[in-house]
Amino acid sequence: MNQLTIQSMEVNPTLPAGFFSPPQHSPTPLQEFLEQLYMERTDPRSVMCEFQEGERWTECAQMRVGGGGGSRT
Numbered sequence: 001m002n003q004l005t006i007q008s009m010e011v012n013p014t015l016p017a018g019f020f021s022p023p024q025h026s027p028t029p030l031q032e033f034l035e036q037l038y039m040e041r042t043d044p045r046s047v048m049c050e051f052q053e054g055e056r057w058t059e060c061a062q063m064r065v066g067g068g069g070g071s072r073t
Helices: 029-039 044-065
Strands: none
Touching: none
């Protein structure tokens, strides 16, 4: 089984333009969040709000597993 036999071959077929486009997919909620966060990077107030929200979530998660969660301020 180390032999290849080609029955027919089409040369220069006409392909639709969409054939060369990347696949279309819907983003996940995490991807949407990261895209929004990236778009807000030039707005310092938005960045600090997101950062503080992330810190509160981290502290809450640490308290649930018993890892402390002291304030960083």
